[in-house]
Amino acid sequence: xxxxxxxxxxxxxxxxxxxxxxxxxxxxxxxxxxxxxxxxxxxxxxxxxxxxxxxxxxxxxxxxxxxxxxxxxxxxxxxxxxxxxxxxxxxxxxxxxxxxxxxxxxxxxxxxxxxxxxxxxxxxxxxxxxxxxxxxxxxxxxxxxxxxxxxxxxxxxxxxxxxxxxxxxxxxxxxxxxxxxxxxxxxxxxxxxxxxxxxxxxxxxxxxxxxxxxxxxxxxxxxxxxxxxxxxxxxxxxxxxxxxxxxxxxxxxxxxxxxxxxxxxxxxxxxxxxxxxxxxxxxxxxxxxxxxxxxxxxxxxxxxxxxxxxxxxxxxxxxxxxxxxxxxxxxxxxxxxxxxxxxxxxxxxxxxxxxxxxxxxxxxxxxx
Numbered sequence: 001x002x003x004x005x006x007x008x009x010x011x012x013x014x015x016x017x018x019x020x021x022x023x024x025x026x027x028x029x030x031x032x033x034x035x036x037x038x039x040x041x042x043x044x045x046x047x048x049x050x051x052x053x054x055x056x057x058x059x060x061x062x063x064x065x066x067x068x069x070x071x072x073x074x075x076x077x078x079x080x081x082x083x084x085x086x087x088x089x090x091x092x093x094x095x096x097x098x099x100x101x102x103x104x105x106x107x108x109x110x111x112x113x114x115x116x117x118x119x120x121x122x123x124x125x126x127x128x129x130x131x132x133x134x135x136x137x138x139x140x141x142x143x144x145x146x147x148x149x150x151x152x153x154x155x156x157x158x159x160x161x162x163x164x165x166x167x168x169x170x171x172x173x174x175x176x177x178x179x180x181x182x183x184x185x186x187x188x189x190x191x192x193x194x195x196x197x198x199x200x201x202x203x204x205x206x207x208x209x210x211x212x213x214x215x216x217x218x219x220x221x222x223x224x225x226x227x228x229x230x231x232x233x234x235x236x237x238x239x240x241x242x243x244x245x246x247x248x249x250x251x252x253x254x255x256x257x258x259x260x261x262x263x264x265x266x267x268x269x270x271x272x273x274x275x276x277x278x279x280x281x282x283x284x285x286x287x288x289x290x291x292x293x294x295x296x297x298x299x300x301x302x303x304x305x306x307x308x309x310x311x312x313x314x315x316x317x318x319x320x321x322x323x324x325x326x327x328x329x330x331x332x333x334x335x336x337x338x339x340x341x342x343x344x345x346x347x348x349x350x351x352x353x354x355x356x357x358x359x360x361x362x363x364x365x366x367x368x
Contacts, residue, residue: 026292026297026298026299026300026301026328027292027300027326027327027328028300028328028357029179029180029225029271029300029302029328029329030225031076031077031121031179031360032121032176032360032361032362033362034360034361036076036357036358036360037323037328037329037330037350037354037357037358038076038077038179038302038328038329038330038331039074039075039076039077039319039323039329039330039347039350039351039357039358040070040075040076040077040078040079040120040329040330040331040332040347041070041075041078041079041331041332041333041334041335041343041347042078042079042304042305042331042332042333042334042335042336043063043066043078043079043080043334043335043336044079044080044081044333044334044335044336044337045080045081045084045336046059046062046063047059048084049081049083049084049085049086049087049088049089049130050088051080051081051082051107051108051111052082052089052101052103052104052105052106052107052108052111053088053089053090053091053100053101053102053103053104053107054088054089054091054101054102054103054104055088056088056089056103056104056107058107058110058111060110060111060114063111063114063115064114064117064118066078066335066340067114067115067117067118067120068118069340069344070118070120070344070347071118071119071120073344073345073347073348073351074347074348074350074351074352074355074358074359075120075344075347075350075351075358076119076120076121076358076359076360077120077121077122077123077179077329077331078115078120078121078122078123078331079122079123079125079182079304079331080111080122080123080124080125081125081128081185082108082124082125082126082127083126083127083131084127084128084130084131084185085127085128085130085131085133085136085140085143085147086127086131086140086143086146086147087136087139087140087143088101089101089104089164090104090160090163090164091164092146094146095145095146095149095150095153095156096156096159097150097156097159097160097163097164098159098163099163099164099167100163100164100165100167100168101164104168105167105168105171105172108124108168108172109171109172109175112172112175112177112178113177115177116175116176116177119360119362120177120360121176121177121178121179121360122177122178122179123179123180123181123182123227123273123304123331124178124180124181124182125182125184125185125229126165126181126182126183126184126213127183127184127185127187128184128185128186129184129185129186129187129188129189129190129195129196129197130197131143131144131147131151131190132144132147132148132151132190132197132198132199132200132201133197133198133199134198134199135198144198144199148199148201150209151201151205151206151209152201152205157208157209157212161212161213161216165213165216165217165220166216166219166220169181169216169217169220169221169224170220170221172221173220173221173223173224174221174223176362178224179225180224180225180226180227180270180271181217181224181225181226181227182226182227182228182229182273182304183209183210183213183214183226183227183228183229184206184209184210184228184229185229186229186230186231186275187203187206187209187210187228187229187230187231188203188206188230188231188232188234188235189231190206191203191206193247194231194234194235203235203252204261206252207252207253207257207258207261207262208261208262208263209262210228210253210258210262210267210269211258211259211261211262211263211264211267211268212262212263212264212267213226213267214226214258214264214266214267214268214269215262215264215265215266215267216264216267218266218267219266225270225271226268226269226270227269227270227271227272227273227302228253228269228272228273229273229274229275229304229305230253230272230273230274230275231275231280232274232275232276232280232285233249233274233276233280233285233287233295234247234249234250234280234285235249235250235251235252235253236249236251236252236253236272236274236295236297236301237249237251237295237296237297238250238251238254238296239294239295239296241284241285241290241294243284244284244285245282245284249285251297253269253272255268255269269299270299271299271300271301271302271328272297272299272300272301272302273301273302273303273304274287274301274302274303274304275303275304275305275306275333276288276303276305276306277305277306277307277311278310278311278312282312283312283313286312286313286314287301287303287322287325287327288311288313288314288315288318288321288322288325289313290325291325291326292325292326292327292328293326300327300328300329301327301328302327302328302329302330302331303322303327303329303330303331304329304331305331305333305334306318306330306331306332306333307332307333307338308332308338308342308343308346309338316349317346317349317350317353318330318332318346319346319347319349319350320349320350320353320354323350323353323354323357330346330350332346332347
């Protein structure tokens with residue numbers, strides 16, 4: 001019996017235990033009919049903000065190579081950025097969104113098909129704080145004004161929800177490789193309270209945008225999972241540990257706060273995502289030094305960005321450390337910026353230690 005067969009047999013042998021325990025779990029993500037610890041990385045991008053859509057450069061051989069390597073080392077999930085700043089997709093007419101863009105859905109489906117052929121899933125991250133970075137205006141005139149409009153103007157935002165987001169989700173509905181949809185990467189970066197982008201919006205607008213996007217996704221595909229990529233635990237929990245540097249933590253993405261901000265009763269998150277680097281708070285806000293239960297959350301928490309380079313008190317294998325502390329996933333940053341070999345070693349170490357928690361077991365069937 002080869003190694004993979006032994007792993008599969010181990011998972012099947014433990015199926016009864018999963019049935020008994022999964023219902024109350026807050027440290028796993030439901031994917032492919034299983035309750036899994038998401039172990040993988042950020043692919044982030046191959047061609048920044050241009051993986052899908054009009055004139056996209058969709059490098060399927062590159063994606064296949066990365067997906068295959070992650071799968072071969074026992075990983076199950078990658079995080080892929082889509083619109084990012086909105087220069088190439090969606091399509092605009094002034095500050096109105098007219099559609100996702102020619103071939104956007106097709107290109108995303110091709111990438112998802114490639115992922116599922118390799119039996120890994122993707123978190124599709126729609127936007128980033130880059131949508132308010134002035135440096136992109138030179139290449140895409142009016143970009144930050146358009147982004148500001150969909151963040152702050154109800155009518156403009158509605159054109160994105162109706163003409164781009166809903167068709168994208170409907171067009172990809174039920175694809176087996178979709179782990180979930182992420183609304184914005186580090187939206188705090190474009191707020192006055194925490195940010196660093198050239199233009200800023202109040203975090204209440206971020207909450208409204210997240211709420212209304214999440215509601216739109218849930219209605220377009222009731223089985224879809226939605227999350228958001230918070231910059232740090234500052235904005236993801238109401239628990240502030242004694243001795244923490246200010247400001248106190250506050251969970252802007254709690255169900256009641258999102259619904260109050262945006263008014264959409266369907267616009268809540270299915271799981272939380274947070275990033276951690278040493279500069280984001282040190283030991284008092286490090287998931288590597290505190291159990292997931294510390295933060296008082298009632299939903300799974302995935303640590304969706306971190307770097308094994310220069311991470312203080314993070315252990316030898318960061319995936320194992322987060323798993324053992326009760327988090328729901330660990331996604332290294334990133335194939336774009338750091339050593340793929342070292343990332344794969346982290347993923348492989350996790351698969352060796354806890355194979356039943358990470359291996360996707362399924363018959364590969366790509367939807368056409």
